[in-house]
Amino acid sequence: MSNLLNVVKISGTYHLKGGVKGVSYLEDPKLLEGNKVIIETPAGQKRVVTVTEVKSLPGNKITLEFEEVNTKSEAALLANALVYIKRELINIEEDEYLVSDIIGMEVVDNKYGVLGKITDVFETGAHDVYVVNEGAAEIMIPVVDEFVKEIDFAGKKIVTEIIDGMLPEKG
Numbered sequence: 001m002s003n004l005l006n007v008v009k010i011s012g013t014y015h016l017k018g019g020v021k022g023v024s025y026l027e028d029p030k031l032l033e034g035n036k037v038i039i040e041t042p043a044g045q046k047r048v049v050t051v052t053e054v055k056s057l058p059g060n061k062i063t064l065e066f067e068e069v070n071t072k073s074e075a076a077l078l079a080n081a082l083v084y085i086k087r088e089l090i091n092i093e094e095d096e097y098l099v100s101d102i103i104g105m106e107v108v109d110n111k112y113g114v115l116g117k118i119t120d121v122f123e124t125g126a127h128d129v130y131v132v133n134e135g136a137a138e139i140m141i142p143v144v145d146e147f148v149k150e151i152d153f154a155g156k157k158i159v160t161e162i163i164d165g166m167l168p169e170k171g
Contacts, residue, residue: 004038005090006100008064008083013076018069020078024062025099029054031089032064038084041077101153107132107141109160110149112167115139118158130158137168 008029010022026032032051040046049066056062064083069075090098099121107115107130116134121143123129128143141147141160150159 003087004084005087005098006082006103007032007037007085007098008062010039010064010078010081010083012079013072014063016072017065018071018075019063019065020069020075021057021061021063022083024060026090029056029062032083032085035085035089039078039081040084041081097151097153102130102151102158105151105156105158107139107158107160109162111161115160115162115167134168139167141166 007026008022008024010020012021013019014021033054034051036048036050038046038048047068049068051064052067053065054062069078102118102121105118107118109115116132116139118130119133119138120131121128122131124142126142130141130143130148132139132141139162141162147160147162147166148158149161152158
């Protein structure tokens with residue numbers, strides 16, 4: 001795993017003074033306040049900024065304000081950018097991982113071969129569910145030992161053993 005974690009995806013501007021809104025992958029996004037983060041635009045440009053304020057919105061949405069971004073036009077340049085922090089800022093146990101560690105990993109099933117890449121992870125009351133895009137179809141895999149056999153962070157691959165019926169019907 002990289003030393004940097006993607007913790008927010010910026011979706012757009014929030015107000016005239018340079019605030020942005022986005023989706024947070026953190027349980028407690030408030031820990032970003034007062035810390036320096038790296039913003040990477042879709043074009044690959046990176047810059048370091050200081051988070052001055054974080055507000056939670058419904059769901060996993062948040063607003064962010066940065067010391068170095070003061071106008072709506074500056075904030076608009078950050079649309080679809082990713083916000084990264086150093087892994088050390090978050091207290092995670094050795095056997096824990098973040099959603100951003102999983103997104104984009106390739107899923108390979110022992111019976112069916114390559115299923116696609118993980119595009120989303122959502123929580124249910126009992127366990128997480130991986131959403132895997134396979135072409136136009138989505139496969140949902142409950143994150144339980146019965147189906148998820150191995151998570152290889154170094155190889156960015158997840159090995160599964162899904163059952164018949166979990167794959168989308170071929171039209």
